[in-house]
Every structure is written in structure tokens, then in C-alpha cells.
Amino acid sequence: MRNFGIVIHGGAGNILRETLPPALESQYRRKLSEAVSAGYALLEQGGNSLDAVIASIMVLEDSPLFNAGKGAVLNAAGACELDASVMNGRTLEAGAVAGLHHIRNPIRLARDIMEKSAHVMMVGDGAEIFARGLGYEIVPNEYFQTAFRQRQLAEAKRLEQERAQGPRPTPAGSERVTFVTVDDNHFLRETIFGTVGAAALDGQGNLAAGTSTGGMTNKQFGRVGDSPIIGAGTYADNATAAVSCTGHGEYFIRAGVAHAVCSLMEYQGLTLGEAAATAIRKVNKLGGTGGLIAIDAKGNVALPFSTAGMYRGYRTARQSEVIEIFGNAR
């Protein structure tokens, strides 16, 4: 039997066993497991990798635990602004959206742009007009907003102001990394790139990958990270691998991480694990951190990250479900 399987992430960051309360950890594990199962069930029934990726990501978008869809972080203007992308490794077709405010599941719209428009990427109001034309429900931005993210934004703004007023000179370049959210609370304190994503191989040997995010807390209105950038946050090619990234997006764009994993396999003959680790090292070398999940045409998975933890999980026809949160990247 051909192997098949799915690998997912719910964001990388400074996620520590010491600061994640057990009850919350259980919630994360249950939801990650639900997302793996949603995609895996489709694959097991002979479904395709693209459907599996969408199904897994929608579970994570609909959960307030993750920074995508409901529960996304707030931008500097106090709104949720959502990006997503998807790629079909069989056809190299791709779809992406950025700057959405009213679409419940951005990953669905990314897929519809791939399959029902002449374009790959649509942003802002134009993307939402296209969605209306397809009969999408338009939800108020408040649907996405949660009290936790509002506190997180308030803390980020407080910190920003403290820094602006502080007498201590900041080291050169440090003002360019303003995404850290700090608080006396265990959890607000963490630097978490809570993007979600999935990559799957189906029984026909076809790969697909997708990514969805609310971006960075307190980001400037209009900022786009790597998640909707084909080649940076998402890439899939049957010849090599399907990849979804999470991390400080600016560095992932500059290193072209998702495409780099595939290029390292195709042009340098690296294994999936080697290529994935090499790509994350490129991000580190530029000064960024984050992680990625990937699956290749044989069903091998890789989940490297350079942060303390990454919400992640996978299941293949040959490997029962694995859900992990803390360090020791595979």
C-alpha cells in the first residue's frame, strides 16, 4: 500500500512546559488531535490531499486557541486581519488571500481563488468582493476577536510605549522587532507565532499544503507576512514536498523558506529532514526564528523549529498519531 498522511502545526514560539497550564495544554492537545483526525479521516477514505489540508486547517481556524480565523491576534488598529494560502502539489496551482476582515475561513477562500479565479493572490476588499460573488457569508470582524487577544494587544501597546519613553537606548535594529508581546501573565508573555498550517500526502501520491494566520499582534494595518506568500509560507510540489511555515514572517519571506525546502531536495538531493532543517537554519542566520512542517512523496514528515516549542502533530498510514507541543524537534 502507498503511504499517506498529514502533518499540521498550530504555531511556533516560546512555549514552555513550565508556563503552559496543564488544563490549557490539554485543550491544545485535543484540538490538534481533532485537526489531524479531520484531515486523516479524509485520506483514509481515499480523499485527496487538498481536501485533507483544508479540513485540518478549518478546525484550527475555528478554534480560538490559535492565531487564525476565530481568535486571531489584533493588529495595531484593533482589528483581525487574516491571510492564508494553499498549493496543489500535483498541478502547482496556488491560491492566496491577504488582509481579509470578514471571511470566516480564509483558507477556503484561498482555495476558491486557486480554483475559481484567473488569479493566484487577491488582497483586501477585492478579495472579499470576489468572495461575495461566490456566496460567502460575510461575518463581522467581531466574530474573530477574543478577550484574550484584546489583552494581548493592550500589553503590546503598553510595551511599545514603555520602549518609546524608556531612557535606555535599544540595541541597533531591535526596534524592528516589535512583535513580542509581554505581560506579567504566563501566557501573554510568550512570543508565539500562532499561524496554523497543514501538509498532506494522499494515496494517489499527490501533495498539498496550506497556511492560515492573523499575523502579528499590534502589526501595522496592511502588513503581510509569509503565510499568504507562495514560496515563503507555503509550497507544494509532487516532485519533492509539501511545506507550511510558522514564525517571524519577514525572515521567512526573505529566505523563501517553503520553496527553499523543495529546491534543496530537487537541486541538491537532500532528504526532507535535511532540507527542512537547512531552511530553518537559513532563517536563524538572518536573525529570525520559527518552524515548519513538511511531508514528502513517501510520507516522511519533518517538523523542525528553532523556538522553544511548536504546536504540532501528524499521522500517516504507517505511524499512529503523534501530538507534541514542547522542544526536541523531530
Add this chain to the structure above:
Amino acid sequence: MRNFGIVIHGGAGNILRETLPPALESQYRRKLSEAVSAGYALLEQGGNSLDAVIASIMVLEDSPLFNAGKGAVLNAAGACELDASVMNGRTLEAGAVAGLHHIRNPIRLARDIMEKSAHVMMVGDGAEIFARGLGYEIVPNEYFQTAFRQRQLAEAKRLEQERAQGPRPTPAGSERVTFVTVDDNHFLRETIFGTVGAAALDGQGNLAAGTSTGGMTNKQFGRVGDSPIIGAGTYADNATAAVSCTGHGEYFIRAGVAHAVCSLMEYQGLTLGEAAATAIRKVNKLGGTGGLIAIDAKGNVALPFSTAGMYRGYRTARQSEVIEIFGNAR
């Protein structure tokens, strides 16, 4: 002496000697020469590659002959909507803008996002708010609009309607390629991807590349092509090359063309010329056409394209100025 130089393009497309009037051809040649000279003069004075790229692209943005800045094509809503990106090969820093309506020189704003913000990419109103904060002049959208582009849009819409009403079934997938502008006029008829771009090597061995565009005539509001996508339309890395693309952007995004050129050099050891040709072949294989310009760390240039012609030119310390428009890609 170390070599240095600059290579530029003003778009690829069905540009034929038979249909380009000699007077118009002269205008194009003069403006391409002016753009090469603007960048080259800076390099000759010891300036850096980034300044040279910006100087050359601004000449092309300011000219109504090209589809970038003034004279950009109109989208389906009748407005000019501008995208641009730039990358510094020394630091791998990058900046990109998409969906601008009121910024005279999008390439300047892309650079300012690279150098003065914490972000790589900003889109739409958010990007323009950032520009206002930097003191940018806000120009009315009419500044960009020309009578020629209005005729081109009218023709594209007429054709679109003809197709919608036509009794003849279109071949599968052909409705996804609606960017062709057709008219009884020699010039409206051409499928021209009039994006502009430049790539430069300076005397310090540093590479840079940039790209600027109005996208496709009659594009849907919110559509983003490859020009502002780092890795697709633009990439620069001192270790390999600086690249700017022009063509049917959707295919360039899917193939990750600019990053692919660098990856093929770095991971497979191809020369610049081989890597550039291979990347364009990848686009062709997906069903797209277009071209790119590139320069490597030794000052070798490549200008492959799969269309009938590409407005292009270059000059290095070892090669006097070359300006070309029609076939026989180097």
C-alpha cells in the same frame, strides 16, 4: 577592477518589429537607454547597487510608455493599482508594496518599507498610511491614468463580453487567461506584460534587484501578481544573483521564478545563464510566458524570455550599452 553593471527590462510580450511603429520604437529605445544610464552613472561614481536599481526603475515608472507608475494599465474598475518590490542582496533585506493607488513611485515606498519599517510587505491603504507618515506626496489616481490605457481597458472589456456571449465554446481553461488585450490597433492587440525592473552589481560586489508594475489590464480589484512577491518577481542574494521578472505573474508565483534562479545556481551549480533559462522553461511548462533579467556577482547578465520580445537593456564596466526590444534572447 571589479566588474559592475546594471540590467533592466520594461516588460515582455508579443512585441513584433512588424507592428511597432519606428517612431514609437525610437521612444522606447531612448527611454530604456535613459534608465540604464541613470543606474549606471551611479555605479560608475561608486554608488551602491540598491540606489542604481531605484534610479533606473524610477525613470521607467515616470514614463507613460511602461506599465508601472505613470501609464500603468487600468484594472477592471478603471483605476491604476500598483505593486513593487526590492531586495538587497548583501543583507537579504526586502521590501514590497501592493495595491497602491496614490504613490507616484511605488519602488521608493518598497525601499522605505525595507529600510524604515519592521515589515517586508505592506498592502493597500495601510501601505499608503505608512507612506503619509514618511511625508510622501499623495497623488490622485488620475496622475497614473493615460488615454491609451483607457482604450486598452475598453478593448479588453469588449473582448471579455464578446467571449461571454460568443457561441463558440472556449477551450478548457482558456477563460482563466483573460489578460489579453485585443484591438484593431497594432498596439492594443499585443499581449504585453509591461512590468519594469532592474538588477545591479556595484563595485563593492553587492547585488540588488527591484520590480514595479501596474499588473494586468482589466484585472480584478485586489489581484496581486508576482511583481511584489519576494521570490517570485524579485530576488537578490550576493551569493548568486539579482533577478527581476516580467510575465504572466500567476505562473511566476507558482514557479517561484526569481528565487529558483538563485537556488539553481546555489544548489545545482548552474551558471547564471543556465539557471535563468531553466527558470523560464519552468514557467513555459506550466503554460505561462514571460521573461526575466538577472546579473550575477561577476557581472554576467542574462535576459531570457519566452515571448516574441522584451524591452531590455544593460551596461557593465566591461560591456558598452546594449538596448534591445525584439526576439533572439541573450
